[in-house]
Amino acid sequence: MSIALPATARPGDGLAEMDELTSKLTDLYQQHYKQLLRIAALLVDERAAAEDVVQEAYLRVFNSRTRLQDPDKALAFLRTAVVNGARSALRKRAVFRRYRAQLATDEHAPDDNGRGMDRMVLAQALNELPRRQREAVVLRYYADLSESRTAEVMGCSPGTVKSYCSRGVSKLSALLGERV
Structure with a gap:
């Protein structure tokens, strides 16, 4: 997927540069999605949770793109965001496990994907x-x-x-x- 410049973007107005960065981040996401997903899957051991971690990490980097001083470091920021997202998912999972007995939920069979x-x-x-x-x-x-x-x-x-x-x-x- 490629993002085209809006019709109102003109060189020097900042929008053209922003759209170029947006395009670079989109390309970066597409090129490294599988690797980032594998990293997250190994850390959280659930594919669905791993997909959520990677997507949320990308959104975090994408939403803070205006603060990204060196676009060449975007992949490093994205990896860091994936690891931090996995940590957060594991913390949430630990809290759920701690209180699971108090919740009236049915046990599900393990997911064999x-x-x-x-x-x-x-x-x-x-x-x-x-x-x-x-x-x-x-x-x-x-x-x-x-x-x-x-x-x-x-x-x-x-x-x-x-x-x-x-x-x-x-x-x-x-x-x-x-x-x-």
Whole structure:
């Protein structure tokens, strides 16, 4: 989807530049949607929740595009927004679980949306990791971000990322046996 300039946009009035940024953000979303969705899915372990996280993250970045000083950093902001959105979704899920017994809801069968057994096993093992370790492992090894980029997204130092990854991989190895 491409966004055309409005008929009233003229060079130098600010609207043309805004529409160019809007177009760049739209292209960025389309190019990286699948990767961002996979990151979110590994962090929250529910496809529907992951889709919501990615869409809300994009809307956050898009709505604050006027404050985006360096458009080349939009992807980094988008990744950070996805991780923060996943954190928020997990917090909401934890509150729901805490109060679930008080709510009179029916239990639903687990959703089998075609994921393979290995993915389910990995997702379950990832859920056993502490939140920060899970984020570091997903960003570092699945999203294939560098240690410094992972640290930037997580808001910590590269040494902390190394520590989280080392501990996370060790725990995954223990949980999955020889599969890691």
